[in-house]
Amino acid sequence: MSVKYIEDEKKFILETENSCYVMQILYGRFPVHLYYGAKTDLSGMNYVNPYKSFSPYFESYGTEYSPDVGMSEYSYFGCGDFRITPLRIQNKNGDSVTHFTYRSHRIFDGRREIDGLPFASADKSTQTLELTLEDSVSGCEMQLYYTVFEKENVISRYVRIENKSGSDVKIEKLMSLMLDLPSCEYDMISLYGAHNAERSFQRVPLFHGVQSVMSRRGASSHQYNPFIALCSKGAAERSGDVYGFNFVYSGDFLDEVEVDQTCGTRVQIGLGSENFTWLLESGQSFISPEAVMTYSSCGLGGMSSNFHRFVRKHILPPEPFERRPVVLNTWEACYFNIDEKEMLRFAKSAADAGIDMLVMDDGWFGARNNDRAGLGDWYANAEKFKNGLKSFADNVKAYGIKFGIWIEPEMVNPDSDLYRAHPDWCIQCRGRESMLSRNQLVLDMSNPKVLKYLKDSFAKAFDGVGIDYFKWDMNRHMSQVGSPALAPERQGETSYRYMLGVYDLYRWFAEHFPDAMIENCSGGGGRYDLGMMKYSTQIWTSDNTWPKKRMKIQYSSTLAYPTCVMSCHVSNPKNICENPDELRYRWHVALNGALGYEMHLPNASDAIKSTVKEQVEKYREYEHLILKGEFHRILSPFDSNYYAYYFTDSDYAEFLLSFEQSYGESPVRLALALPEADIGAMYRDTVSGQVFEGSALAKGITVKTSERDPYSVMWHFVKEK
Ligand code: DGJ
Secondary structure: OEEEEEEEEEEEEEOOOOOEEEEEEEOEEEEEEEEEOOOOOOOOOOOOOOOOOOOOOOOOOHHHHHOEEEEEEOOOOOOOOOOOOOOOEEOOOOOOOOOEEEEEEEEEOOOOOOOOOOOOOOOOOOOEEEEEEEOOOOOOEEEEEEEEOOOOOOEEEEEEEEEEOOEEEEEEEEEEEEEEEEEOOOEEEEOOOOOOOOOOOEEEOOOEEEEEEEEEOOOOOOOOOEEEEEEEOOOOOOOOOOEEEEOOOOOOOOEEEEEOOOOOOEEEEEOOOOOEEEOOOOEEEEEEOOOEEEEEOOOOHHHHHHHHHHHHHHHOOOOOOOOOEEEEOOOHOOOOOOOHHHHHHHHHHHHHOOOOOEEOOOEEEEOOOOEEEEEOOOOEOOOOOOOHHHHHHHHOOOOOOEEEEOOOOOOEEOOOOOHHOOOOOOOOOOOOOOOOOOOOOEOOOHHHHEEEHHHHHHHHOOOOOOOOOOEOOOOOOOOOOOOOOOOHHHHHHHHHHHHHHHHHHHHHHHHHHOOEEEOOOOOOOOOHHHHOOOOOEEEEEEEOOOOHHHHHHHHHHHOOOOHEEEEEEEEEEOOOOOOOHHHHHHHHOOOEEEEEEEEEEOOOOOHHHHHHHHHHHHHHHHHHHHHHHHEEEOOOOOOOOOEEEEEEEEOEEEEEEEEEEEOOOOOEEEOOOOOOOOOEEEEEEOOOOOOHHHHHHHOOOOEOOOOOOOEEEEEEEOOOO
């Protein structure tokens, strides 16, 4: 049982393998928070209310309970808690004040599903606590959900509101997760960035006041990832307390943290309020997206390992093929200059190199000869593909490889047949000029007619073609957010309804093309989030394929997401790199995730072609570790000139260790330790042929840094029988 209720103390205990979460119903009415952290002795754990002057209290309970200072399970705008609020509902009286109190609870196996949204799937050990609360003045009922993923040390949170008031109410803010912690002695980790520079690592001490990261771009964004962590001051890779948080959603979000007057910390994860309101008619209910949290006493590595196992088991779709295909993608080599003849040269060169799939990127459809036209017109360009897509795909497959194709369903160019026929099918505010970005507008995915058009077009274009893979791109953010299909009082729902439409289309693709996998992309990793991971086997990590920058992006991506999601290409855009050593460095850096290539392979030199072939063969020896093994970071490229990490299997019989140096330097010696190595065993490095004692690996293998630029080393240790 991972959820327990102690009736005489009115306490709920949520337990995972290595963590524990405790709450209590104070005075039979107020759900207050007691503890979240490592397993500990719970006897005598009681609510503390460090009352301060100026804090409101109810006359009947006195200063023993003030929502302003104690730790709550959830809080309400205007109810005497002056900290950041997770909930604001404008009721029939016109004010937005609520105060919900406990009515009942239910503990059940599995979880409650969230209609229309991605959510973590339950397994046999998953249990859920449902707390039902009510607010008689607003006439609303609320359920707080806590779903416990025991083995992965993750607890997820989501909230349901039902309007029983007899009149309409407006939800103005509804956060999925609120957590009060008794201390503020934490650093906050967040991942900021930009296009081409996603997920830069930032660690700063919490300060008194509110600190937040958010997106109001209609996508989780390159600029801030929804993942954040709070860690104790000295927390490192393998030591220290770390709380990690994330959001199973791909649109606008808000992660906010406040350090309050009691030196406590409140964390909230959810939709935020800038691009979200929801008109809830009487008798209707609304359920928030799911947020997740984990705790580890084993540092950042412990947190990552919890999240990696959770995402693999409860978020990602099943692997579509027996083995993940190594792809040859055409974008950086060809841009829009593609046609059947050229693509078949790519297909042949891919097959010759042992690559599994040709991915034909942008440029194959409508009048798409550049980025100014064609988006929305989903039929093969007849000049480029004279015999149609099916005949072309058959010719690709005749080389014995798979066939993947690029799409950008959510967008339209003003220069397209679709836009000319339906200018009102775009996101737009009545009376305002819509702005372009990459010459495109955003389709109104909240409009069912748009979804129907897209499903019909894609079915017509792809049915029977035998497509094995879709690269689903999204290349602009939303401005002037509004929907011509929604009434004025529902305009604040546009951004959220847009995401419901996007997820609906993702599910349609999965059902309509059950044999194909989806790689998600948003100008690189602009939607690198748990919502997209629910439907995408992998995500294009970044358009930045320059290894020295890429290694930083990859390092930070591993904090919250498993490496099997990370699509990593060896890129050599104009075949500038003719040096196999340099290509080896690019390959080493790409071995952090699922391998692919982005180069003009047909025109490459024989030396490069045979290097690629060798690399693909070698990758086959390692891919079980990279895609399915445990992952551990050793050195951070944000702290130094190096990135070092390793993969290992569950028996610690194999280790793939990687050391990557950004720039040449005056050499120093570093020790890279593999603490899980069996100290009584011998390990052979299949790269150098050398044999090492397990105890030496556990202590640390020495690497000498190099004056050379670029420089990297890999070891593949296999335990001797
Ligand atoms: C942005 C993607 O990140 C690229 O890989 C490529 O697919 C282009 N879009 C195509 O327009």
